Structures are given as structure tokens and as C-alpha cells.
Amino acid sequence: MTLLEYAEAYQALMQLMDTPQKYADAYNLVRLKRALEPDAMFFAQKERELMEQYAKRDERGEIVWSGAGRFVFAEPSRAGEYATARRELAEIEPEGEFKRQKLNAPESITPRQLEALLPFADFGGGRK
Helix, strand or coil: CCCHHHHHHHHHEEEEEEECHHHHHHHCCCCHHHHHHHHHHHHHHHHHHHCCCHEEEECCCCCCCCCCCCCCCHHHHHHHHHHHHHHHHHHHCCCCCCEEECCCCCCCCHHHHHHCCCCCEEEEHHHH
């Protein structure tokens, strides 16, 4: 699994964190969050450093954004260089084997969340 997959699973999990769960299910979600967090945070930090390196700044020194999660390049000709660096970051495979966590299926989950979490969680038989 790659750093990007860790980050996407972490994001999906964070979206589920505010949904009421039975205690055992909530406990298992928190355990999975803690297992994913170091690699997801590492990815986020390094991705932010890349943005800092390539982004255009406004008069206050803040990154100029063109939309949700999209920044304006200081030098548009370097967009390919950024894309290559980000892809290399995203494709890093953390060392060690990740032990999939057993979870009960939540009452509701989006297909995107499910897809992101499937490599990290075994949902068993689902809800009855």
C-alpha cells in the first residue's frame, strides 16, 4: 500500500468519526485511525512542503488558491516537476506489513469511503 492510500483511508475514516457508533465499533475505528495516522500525517506534511515550494504567494505571503485543494503555481512551467515529485511521494510504500483492522460495517458509508478503507479494514459480514 502507498502513502496516498494511507492518506485517503485516513481522510475517509475522519469523515466517519462523528457518526455515532456502538462502543466496540467506535473503539475499533479509533484504533484504525491511530494505525493510519503517522503515515497519513507524513504524507500531508510532505505534500504541504511541495505546495510551499511551488505555489504562488499573495502580498501577505499566503498561498494563492484556485479552488478546493488547488494552488496557483508561482512558475506554471514547473507544474510537471511538481506533479512528478507529488507522484513519487504518493507512491512511497511504508515499510512493514499493515495489519488489517476488523470493523463492523457502519450504518452508512459512501462508496469512496469504502474503497479507501477496504485495504486497511475487514468489514466482515456487515450490518444485519
